[in-house]
Amino acid sequence: MTLTEMQGYAFFFLTVLLVVILYGYILHLYRSEKKGEQDYEKYGKMALDDELHDRPVEANPKDKNDKKEN
Template sequence: MNITEIQGYAYFFLTLFLTIGLYAYIYHLYKNKKDEAGVDYEEYSNMALKDDIVDTPVKSISDEKEK
């Protein structure tokens, strides 16, 4: 076994490890859409698309103070 074969195996296993890590991270992000306070920040992704003055806000704010 020479250095070229070792480099080939190392490249293959590093690529496999990084691919599995990437998919695990993506799964983690979509599994936990809400944070600890229960806020789902994915609904805020439409702010860039629906930014016209006549569009409805993403989250309405009431003028009354919460008691």
């Protein structure tokens, strides 16, 4: 097998793989929202409520100060 052929196969399968992952991701986005596991649209609020004292959309558990504040 020549280098060009290998390049061709590598390209083809990797592209298929990435396409599958991308479609899987689309499916995941819409399905998890339908099932009620996850609400993606709430993340849009991050740009709007961005004052330091605004309540985070999802608090980072690593942050210790946060527990005191809430």
